[in-house]
Amino acid sequence: MSKKIDHNRRRALHITSGIMGAVTVGAFAVPFLSAWNPSEKAKALGAAVKFDLSKLLPGSMAVIEWRRTPIFVVHQTDEAIKNLPKLNDRVTNPALSEGISRTSNQKYTILKGVCTHLSCAPKYHPEIEPKAWDQEWLGGFFCPCHGSKFDLAGRVYKGVPAPTNLEVPPHSFDGDNLIIGEEV
Amino acid sequence: MEKAKKNSFMSWLDKRLPVTENLERHLTKHPVPKKVNFFYIFGALLMVIFMVQVITGIWLMMFYTNTEEGAFASIEYIMRDVEYGWLMRYMHSTGASAFFFLMYFHMFRGLLYGSYQKPKELVWLFGCFLLFLLMAEGFLGYVLPWGQMSYWAANVILSLFGAIPFIGPDLQVWIQGDYVLSGATLSRFFALHVVVVPLLMIALVVFHIFALHEVGAGNPEGVDIEKHRDKNGMPLDGAPFHPYKTLSALPAIGIFFVIFFAIVFFAPEGGGYFLEKPNFEEADFLKTPEHIAPVWYYAPFYSILRAITFGIPFLGITSKFLGFIIFAGSIAILFIVPWLDRSNVQSIRYKGIYSKVAMILFAASFLTLGYLGTKPVNELRTLIAQICTLFYFLPLILMPIYTKYEKTLEVPDRL
Numbered sequence A: 001m002s003k004k005i006d007h008n009r010r011r012a013l014h015i016t017s018g019i020m021g022a023v024t025v026g027a028f029a030v031p032f033l034s035a036w037n038p039s040e041k042a043k044a045l046g047a048a049v050k051f052d053l054s055k056l057l058p059g060s061m062a063v064i065e066w067r068r069t070p071i072f073v074v075h076q077t078d079e080a081i082k083n084l085p086k087l088n089d090r091v092t093n094p095a096l097s098e099g100i101s102r103t104s105n106q107k108y109t110i111l112k113g114v115c116t117h118l119s120c121a122p123k124y125h126p127e128i129e130p131k132a133w134d135q136e137w138l139g140g141f142f143c144p145c146h147g148s149k150f151d152l153a154g155r156v157y158k159g160v161p162a163p164t165n166l167e168v169p170p171h172s173f174d175g176d177n178l179i180i181g182e183e184v
Numbered sequence B: 001m002e003k004a005k006k007n008s009f010m011s012w013l014d015k016r017l018p019v020t021e022n023l024e025r026h027l028t029k030h031p032v033p034k035k036v037n038f039f040y041i042f043g044a045l046l047m048v049i050f051m052v053q054v055i056t057g058i059w060l061m062m063f064y065t066n067t068e069e070g071a072f073a074s075i076e077y078i079m080r081d082v083e084y085g086w087l088m089r090y091m092h093s094t095g096a097s098a099f100f101f102l103m104y105f106h107m108f109r110g111l112l113y114g115s116y117q118k119p120k121e122l123v124w125l126f127g128c129f130l131l132f133l134l135m136a137e138g139f140l141g142y143v144l145p146w147g148q149m150s151y152w153a154a155n156v157i158l159s160l161f162g163a164i165p166f167i168g169p170d171l172q173v174w175i176q177g178d179y180v181l182s183g184a185t186l187s188r189f190f191a192l193h194v195v196v197v198p199l200l201m202i203a204l205v206v207f208h209i210f211a212l213h214e215v216g217a218g219n220p221e222g223v224d225i226e227k228h229r230d231k232n233g234m235p236l237d238g239a240p241f242h243p244y245k246t247l248s249a250l251p252a253i254g255i256f257f258v259i260f261f262a263i264v265f266f267a268p269e270g271g272g273y274f275l276e277k278p279n280f281e282e283a284d285f286l287k288t289p290e291h292i293a294p295v296w297y298y299a300p301f302y303s304i305l306r307a308i309t310f311g312i313p314f315l316g317i318t319s320k321f322l323g324f325i326i327f328a329g330s331i332a333i334l335f336i337v338p339w340l341d342r343s344n345v346q347s348i349r350y351k352g353i354y355s356k357v358a359m360i361l362f363a364a365s366f367l368t369l370g371y372l373g374t375k376p377v378n379e380l381r382t383l384i385a386q387i388c389t390l391f392y393f394l395p396l397i398l399m400p401i402y403t404k405y406e407k408t409l410e411v412p413d414r415l
Helices: A007-034 A040-045 A078-087 B002-006 B008-016 B019-028 B038-061 B071-080 B085-113 B121-143 B148-162 B168-176 B183-215 B241-266 B296-307 B319-335 B353-373 B379-397 B399-405
Strands: A049-052 A061-066 A069-075 A108-112 A123-125 A140-142 A149-151 A171-174 A177-180 B031-033 B238-240
Touching (some): A049 A061, B019 B183, B019 B241, B038 B085, B038 B241, B085 B121, B148 B319, B168 B183, B238 B241, B296 B319, B296 B353, B296 B379, B319 B379, B353 B399, B379 B399
Antiparallel strands (some): A069 A108, A123 A140
C-alpha cells in the first residue's frame, strides 16, 4: 500500500460510480413510472370503435360510446348540406375547415355529443320547422340544459352560452366502416 | 456525573440515545422570545391539526373503499353505519379547512414580521413547500369521495396539465392512468393522499422545525434576542420553550378546539363552503354540475386561474395555459420572498409606508380573489379578478425596490 493518494484515480472512481448509480436509479424508475400509464384494460376500453355506416340512413343519427363520451354520427341529407351555408351569418365560426360537414367525408358528421358549455348532452333535431327556441330552425342540435344551439355540422350559434363548436373526435373511414379514435 | 446518581435509568439511556441532550436543546433550554403576539400561535395549532388529520385519516382509511364502484358508497357507509364514522369524517373535512385557515394566517404572520429574512430563508422555504404539499394533499383528498364535485373539479385541474404545449395531452393521460378520469386515477390519488404526500409533509415539518431551532424564532418587533445574554448564556429577552411556550399554547389550543368542534358538530358543511352540495351526489361522467367551484381554500388561486382570459397567440400560448402559468406563479413567487425583501428591518412595525400599503393591498387582493373564486364568472367579476391578480403580484414583485428605498424606523435594542 503506497501512502500517496492517487486523486485522479479517486476522481475517476467517483465519477464512474456516480454515473453507474444514476443509470441504476433511472433504470429502476422506468417500471414505476410506466405503471402509471393506462393499463391494458384501460387501453382495451379506450380503444378505437368501429361502426358500420351502411345501415345509417340519410337524415338519421347514431350515438356511439367512445371513452365514456357519446359520439354523434349523422348521415346528412342533401338538403341539410345545401342549407349549411345559409347559416353562415348566424354561427360564430362559419369556416368549415374540415369540409362541408366538418368531417373528412362530406356526407357524415362526427361530433362529440358534449355541449361545450357545461358538458350536457345536446339533442338532435334534424327537422326543418319552427321551434320554440328558433323560428327559422334549419335542423341541428339543441341543448335543453341552457339553450345552446348548434347547426347540423356542430357549429355553434351566436348568442348562446356555449363558447365553441361541438368537438370533432379523431376518426377515419375504412370502406363502409367508421373508426372512432383513430386518425389515418 | 451528578445527574447519573439522580436517575440512573436516564443516564443509561443517554449513553445510548441522546434523549436529555435533545430535550434540553429543543424544549427545556431552547430560548424563544418572551414577548410575542397571537400571530405566533398558528405554528403550534398547525402541529395540532396535522395530528388530527393523521389520526382521523387513518381511521377513515379503515372503512373507505378506493374503487370507482365503491368509493361513494363507502363514504355513506362511514357516515351512517360506522360508529362515530360521521365524527371521523367531519373532523377530517373540517380539519382540511382549518389546516388552510391556520396556514394562511401563519404565512401572513411571516410576511408581516419578516419571518423569512436572513438567516431564516430555509425555514420559510420549507414552509412554502409545505403549503404546496398541503394544496396537493387537499386536492387529492377531495377526489376520494367520488362525488360530483370531486369528479368535475378534478377534471378541471387535470385538464390544466393537458393544456401544457406538446407534452400536455400525454401527461394528462399518464397522470389519470386512463383516457378519462376513472377508477385508475382514484386509486393512485388514494395512495398519494394517504402515504406519499403525508410522508413528505412529515419530513418537511421536521426540517422546518430543525431549521427554526437553529436560527431561533422571531418576534413582532424584529429584535434579535441573541444580542443580550445573561451569565448562563440564556438570552435576556428569551424564555425556555418548555414550560413557558408549551403552557401558554395550551389555552390557545383549547379555544381552537372549541371553535373547531362547534363547526364539526353544528355546521360541518360550512354552508357549502367546507363540503360542497354537489358532492353529496355520486360522480356522473355524463352530467356536469351547474357551477364548478373550488372549496374556499383554493378559491383565491382558482380566481387567478380564471382571471387569465387571454393568451399569447404569437408564442402559441393559449389562455388556458397562460392561466396555469400565472396560477403556478402565484405560489412560486412566495418561495423567493426572502430574496425580494431588501429591508434593513424585519418587522412591518418598523418598515416604511410602502411596505404597509403593499401588505394591505396584498391581503385585500387575496381576500377579494377568494370571494370571487367561489362565485360564477361574469364580465365585471373577471375584471375585478384581473385587477386583484395584478395587486397580488405587484406588492411582491416590487418588493426589492420599495423595501430598499423606503425610510424605516430604528429597531429598539431590547424586546
